Amino acid sequence: MKIVKPSSLLIAGLAAIGLTTAAHAADTITVVSWGGAYTNSQVKAYHEPWMAKTGNKINSEDYNGGLAEVRAQVEAGNVTWDLIDVELADAVRGCDEGILETLPLEELPAGADGTPAKDDFIAGTLHECAVGEIVWSTVYAYDKTKVAAAPTSLGDFFDLAKIPGKRGLRKTPKVNLEWALMADGVPADKVYEVLATPEGVDRAFAKLDTIKGDVVWWEAGAQPPQLLADGEVVMTSAYNGRLFNAIVNEKKPFDIVWDGQVWDIDLWVMPKGTKNKAAAWDFVKFSTDTQRLADQAKYISYGPVRKSSFAKVLPEMQPHMPTAPANFKNPLQNDFGFWADYGDELNERFNAWLAG
Known part of the structure; x- marks a missing residue:
């Protein structure tokens, strides 16, 4: 039987296909938050380990809160933000307005101790269009x-x-x-x-x-x-x-x-019509698991919303948390x-x- 060697042109073509496939395997998502020490804590605890695990990339942007930019992007049909860190009132309002994606909360991972996510998250931190991250004051x-x-x-x-x-x-x-x-x-x-x-x-x-x-x-x-x-x-x-x-x-x-x-909570929301929904949702599941929420508390004094995370918060950080007993005597x-x-x-x- 005659063996036909592939031409150099064919090899180059196959290589190009392989490179193209590899390039498409990596996603880039734009994650929007509040900047400063808070965003830095997210970059260290969430962004960097997720990028290392998946090979994906994150563009980190800052904003001053509110829904105006999200609303404008959705209404224009030109959504450039994939995830936004929002306050609870904006999460509820955005969901009611239909400018945020509804999220498959049943897919969130169980706590490190096996507790189902719906029971592991503090009451009121999971919503139809939002997944809580931290308690802040x-x-x-x-x-x-x-x-x-x-x-x-x-x-x-x-x-x-x-x-x-x-x-x-x-x-x-x-x-x-x-x-x-x-x-x-x-x-x-x-x-x-x-x-x-x-x-x-x-x-x-x-x-x-x-x-x-x-x-x-x-x-x-x-x-x-x-x-x-x-x-x-x-x-x-x-x-x-x-x-x-x-x-x-x-x-x-x-x-x-x-x-x-x-005191309040911050949550991840996804604008309606994001082109990177799968990768963004993967990031949400990763960033709100037991370990990642505890890891964020290494860098900033915001409390994790999962019950299973508290035991993993560094002892020296606990007195700086809003919910520390000495700090929580007259809260609203x-x-x-x-x-x-x-x-x-x-x-x-x-x-x-x-x-x-």
Whole structure:
């Protein structure tokens, strides 16, 4: 039998096909988050190990929250983001609007101890279009070198006579209105009941009026520690993870006041129409397993949403978690349903108040 050797052209063609197949085997997804220490914790705990395991690539982008860009991409039929880290109210609203993909939650891996995912995730952290990652808090901090009497309560944040100086607040009604009512004497478990009334809203804005002239407004999570470091404010609201990074890693002379902390969760969502749905979902399953959530807590003081992850969090990190007993004495859980219902009108009122 005559053996025909393949031509060099055929070999080159086969090689090209092989290279093309290899190239298509690797996916690239765009993952959008909040930047700074938080995104860095995700890169170390989620991105790098997933890329090493799968050979896929991640483009990491930062944003300042909200659904405006997601909505614009979906409506234009030009979705360039594959996964977005969002707050719970936005996850619920986006799902209701139909601009987010529904997710096959039954495919999430069981916990390391064998507990099914639906029982391993803390109640309220799995949603039709979203998978929770971390528990975080908005707290306030002060520069210990700039105050004579250290603040200890939420009331002290609003007391310009006791502690003079500029305050930093995020440029949004969320948290500010809740804090205003709590500082005005409303118990944590009554805040949303009061805020759901016109009188409660008026009361909250009246309390904010008492410090309005001394507020420096911030919009990005990196700003509050910088405002403190630059001496532009003596105290400021901030995400607890940003403060942990400044205090522990950068050795800044800041201290956190946990009284009245408003705690929340962050979740992964997928815009409707992403072209990389399979790879993005694989990343979600990987990044929210027991070990990866515990790994993230090595880098930042946000608590994992899986129960099976807690035992794997480093002991030295546990006191920095929002849910540590000493920090969780007077907390308020952000009511995503309230903000889904009242967010638009309160944003409108807040913007008008700012302009007034």
